[in-house]
Amino acid sequence: MNITRGRTADTLTRDELRALAAPYAGVTLDIGAGDGAWAYRYGGAHPDRFVIALDPVRENMREWSAKAAKKPDKGGLPNALFVVASVESPPEELRGVADEVFVTLPWGSLMRGLILGDGGMLAAIASFAKGGASIRIVLNTRIFDDPVPIDVRDLPEVTPEYVVTTLVPLFEEHGIRVENSRWMDADEVAAIGTRWAKRLSHRAPPRSVLIEARVRSIEDDSGAES
Ligand SMILES: C[S@@+](CC[C@H](N)C(=O)[O-])C[C@H]1O[C@@H](n2cnc3c(N)ncnc32)[C@H](O)[C@@H]1O
Known part of the structure; x- marks a missing residue:
């Protein structure tokens, strides 16, 4: 599936997603996440959860996905992911x-x-x-x-x-x-x-x-x- 980290477009397989989410107690999905700021804050407030923002508009998630991709001491969040997709074409990886x-x-x-x-x-x-x-x-x-x-x-x-x-x-x-x-x-x-x-x-x-x-x-x- 397509993900975004600031200006960088990337893809993630189901196995990669599983590996990223495995250390966490649960997975939160914010559908129609807009700019992704809520997902970023939620991930910061719930470090035990893996938080996924899903929205078809990549550009709108640029700022907050870039923040999440930084090193943890610079505000980065290893437990936040920004997926570029619409519900009409649901990524199989999120099943x-x-x-x-x-x-x-x-x-x-x-x-x-x-x-x-x-x-x-x-x-x-x-x-x-x-x-x-x-x-x-x-x-x-x-x-x-x-x-x-x-x-x-x-x-x-x-x-x-x-x-x-x-x-x-x-x-x-x-x-x-x-x-x-x-x-x-x-x-x-x-x-x-x-x-x-x-x-x-x-x-x-x-x-x-x-x-x-x-x-x-x-x-x-x-x-x-x-
Ligand atoms: C009014 S904004 C709300 C954004 C955010 N939840 C907030 O409260 O700030 C609605 C969001 O829904 C997203 N959206 C609309 N149709 C969608 C769809 N079919 N699948 C996923 N997201 C969709 C839009 O791209 C937009 O970011």
Whole structure:
């Protein structure tokens, strides 16, 4: 798969990824990572975890992937990786690696796929995860305020009720069990701290829906208690 380290484009095999992640207690995947700053900070705050930022726009991850590639005494992070890919073309190397998945304030096809419960999108997201992995999705619903942008006019408005009635069964089809969906408090949205959370909070944090889910594990399927 394609990875980036500052200005350097490189590739990584599945075995190389396994070797990099092996010393860590778990793997976190940030899908639609934007500039990758959140993944960098999360990796710094959780040195026991291997953190992967995934985004199709290589250029946007340049600064933070360059920082991560430095020597540790200069701010480098051996536990952060920046993968250049879209969910529509999921790298095979990431299959089943993550026990923690985040999607924060997506836009474009990632947002559309999640809001519509698109089968291909959900299958790809589930494919990145280990059984039992947690998934945390934050959807910005301010996009549905007037004037509604053309590219979202055909989308249903996202509310916790919409998640329960429409998305829960679609997520379930792909082995993703929604455990909670609710409006987030303004303080909570402001505290997300990603570039887009800050940008969208310029006047007031955007009304956002949080979806907390878990990928089904073998224990769930066998009916055993988890
Ligand atoms: C509004 S930005 C949010 C970035 C970051 N999560 C944050 O909160 O600052 C949405 C990101 O989703 C990414 N994105 C859109 N469609 C995607 C897809 N199909 N697969 C992966 N990432 C996608 C975009 O490239 C963009 O970086």
